[in-house]
Amino acid sequence: MATFPLQPPVTLLKLRRIQVVPLIGSKSLMRSVTCLKANVFSVTGEGAGCSGTVKAFAAVRPVDSGLVHGEDSGSITSQSFNRQETLFGNLAKPLNERTDFEEDLQQLFNEVKRMVASGKESDAADLLQANFVAVKKQMEAGARGVEEVATLDVIALGYMALGDLKRMALILNRMDEVAHNLKDDEKLIESVLMHMGSMFSILGNFEKSMLVYRRAIGILGKIYGKDSTFLITPLLGMAKALGYIGRATKAAETYHHAISILEANRGADNEDLVVPLLSLGNLLMKEGKADDAEYAFTRVLSIYSKLYGENDARVGIVLSSLAHVKCAKGDAEEAIGSYRRALQIMNRSNYVEIDDSLLERMKIDLAELLHVVGRGDEGRQLLEECLLITEERKGKEHPSSVTHLLNLATSYSGAKNYVEAERLLRTVLKIMMRTVAPDDQSITFPMLHLAVTLYNLKRDEEAEQLAIDVIRIREKAFGKDSLPVGEALDCLISIRARLGKQDDEIVVLLERVLVIQEKELGYESEEVMITLKKLLFYLDKVGRKDEKFRLQKRLSVLKKRYKQIMHY
Structure with missing residues (x-):
């Protein structure tokens, strides 16, 4: 037992879709700001103001359907901000019932949206700042009603569209203070609450997101009834938040509630069911409930197949999700078949969102x-x-x-x-x-892999130097007692063992690895058990047999434990 087999330290890397809020560059332009009613500002000039007929200030937007990449609905992003025609969706009331304030707020929304879409980032930032200064003065003078919080809402959404989440968070906190003291029957409050829920979710404050969504659901339920489709968006937002705070059972119940409402109002094959079904399926997969997840994804597959045909790209994407389910259930061949069918469909498709x-x-x-x-x-x-x-x-x-x-x-x-x-x-x-810089931690990933490869090619001196370099870089980046350092030390131990280095040196390295693994992985982890085996072997070689008894007893307990686990 002089050496230990060394395996590549990696599995296949996955390409992960990371959502980022784009920052749109623009040249500095001359700006003139004109005050409108209710201290809501707009920028004058070509294209300013509302274009065409402005829809009414409304409570919720309908559920988006179409291609879904596994993300939960119920949240507003910078992209969806740019696509929205009205500030709060299409639950329209007669145009003549809107107040002047609502008209001004809608105009501000349109103006910010236009600037962001056309790349006039600086103009949009100036407009938002001017409005923030105005509403701040009103609040300092004692005005803390729904008009102030609704104006702050548009400003916060504007900063989100610009990618300035820090400013959005500051404004959101002010909104929360005001909204908390407003009554549920205040005009527009349910719309503001839903936007707040979305923004809290973006910031990762899912507990707060869940609470404001729940309040919005209560208000909308009183207005439209508990089975109204206008509850769908806040229900999905709350379900997402519940999932993130570890309340998976309640999250699943909430998704089922949304699904039941849509089925009752729009039928079992309506495309609006796609969003909650996919979200439910993803949640169930995270919870290890592959059978239940399969049912949800299969329903989506059926809906898309009926609406768009079996060779549509959306069908391909859902087949990919079903392949994940098959993997989780251990049906490897079925999973491979689903992946191949999905890729075949996707390669033939000209769907624009792929x-x-x-x-x-x-x-x-x-x-x-x-x-x-x-x-x-x-x-x-x-x-x-x-x-x-x-x-x-x-x-x-x-x-x-x-x-x-x-x-x-x-x-x-x-x-x-x-x-x-x-x-x-x-x-x-x-x-x-x-x-990247020569001491950037990201470079240690291929370096360590190369060290393992050279070890397997029996070029141990080269492998040793690479492992030493990896340890040096990782110690600086992660700390001397970090798990990435422990991984590199383990590699170095195998290399030096075959090089015939002093056994005392190897014992020191093994003891260091053991301390790291105990701290990071736990005293009863499988990695600790493997390191204990190595350490006992080398303690025997260096004649430190008096130290073996305690470690041998501990190893026996761990072996018995893992044998029982494997048997189970």
């Missing part, structure tokens, strides 16, 4: 599954296809090809083709050296 990263993620998911079931050659074909497409579109050795190169290196390592894995990893390092 982007490259979505297809890449599906291919990588399928490639990973193919590797798991021992069909690595098929998996590598997909990974090579991803790399080829990226190189054709962005050029060879572009930073966006790093993920695909790493995935291929992992695949070749698993197939014991370490020569090809080394070539790919050196290409990755070459690319990263041009794009």
Whole structure:
């Protein structure tokens, strides 16, 4: 037991869709600000004000349908802000019933939306600041009613559209103070509360989000009835918040409530059911309830197939979700079939909302599954296809090809083709050296993988130096007792063991790894058990047998524990 097998430290990397709020650049323009009624400002000039007929100030927007990428509804984003025609959706009341204040507020909303859409970021920021100063003066003079909180609402939404979440949060806190003291029968309060729920959700304050959504649901229920479709948006927002704060059962109940309302009002095959069904399916998957999740996704598949045909891209996306469910249930072959069918549909589709990263993620998911079931050659074909497409579109050795190169290196390592894995990893390092600092922690990922590859090629001196460099960078980035450092130390131990380094040195390193694992993973983790085995072996070699008894007893307890778990 002089050495220990060393495995690649990575699995296939997934492309994750990260939603960011875009910052739209614009040149500085001359601005003139004119005061309107109720101290709501608008910018004069070409295109200012409302274009066409302005719809009434309203309570909720309808549920969006169409292509859904697994995100919960009930939230407003900078993108949906730009798409909205009216401030609070399409629950219109007669135009002549709107107040002057509502007209002004709608005009402000339209103006901010127009500026953001046309890239006039500075103009929008100035307009929002002017309105904030005005409403702040009103509040300092004692005005703290629904008009003030509704104006703050539009300003906060505007800052969100600009990507300035810090300012949005400050304004949201002021809104919360005012809204808390307003009565439920105040005009517009339910609309403001729903926007607040969405903004709290964006900021990650899901407890607060849940509370304001719940209040909005209560108000809307009194106005329109408990089975009204106008409850759908706040119900979905509250369900999302409940899921994030660990109340999955209540979240599922809330999704079911929304689904029941839509079924009763619009039928069992209405497209508006897609959003709550997908959200429910994703929640159930997180909770390990694959059978229930499968039912939700299958219903979505049925709805899309009936509405758009079996070869529509939306059907392909849902098939991908069903493939995840099949994986969770252990039906690998069915999952592979679902992925292949999904990709076949997506490749033939010209649906405008499909982007490259979505297809890449599906291919990588399928490639990973193919590797798991021992069909690595098929998996590598997909990974090579991803790399080829990226190189054709962005050029060879572009930073966006790093993920695909790493995935291929992992695949070749698993197939014991370490020569090809080394070539790919050196290409990755070459690319990263041009794009990040030499001591950036991200570079240690391929470095450690290369160290393992060189170890398997029996080039131990090179592997040792790489492992030492990784430890140095990670100690600086994460701390000396961090788990990433422990991972690199474990690699160094195997390399030095084969190099025949002093056993006392290896014992010191193993003791350090054990301390890290106990702190980060727990005293009864499987990793601790493996390290204890190694430590006992080397303690025996260096003659420190008096220290073995305590560790041997602890290892026996852990072995028995894991044997019982495996048997169960």
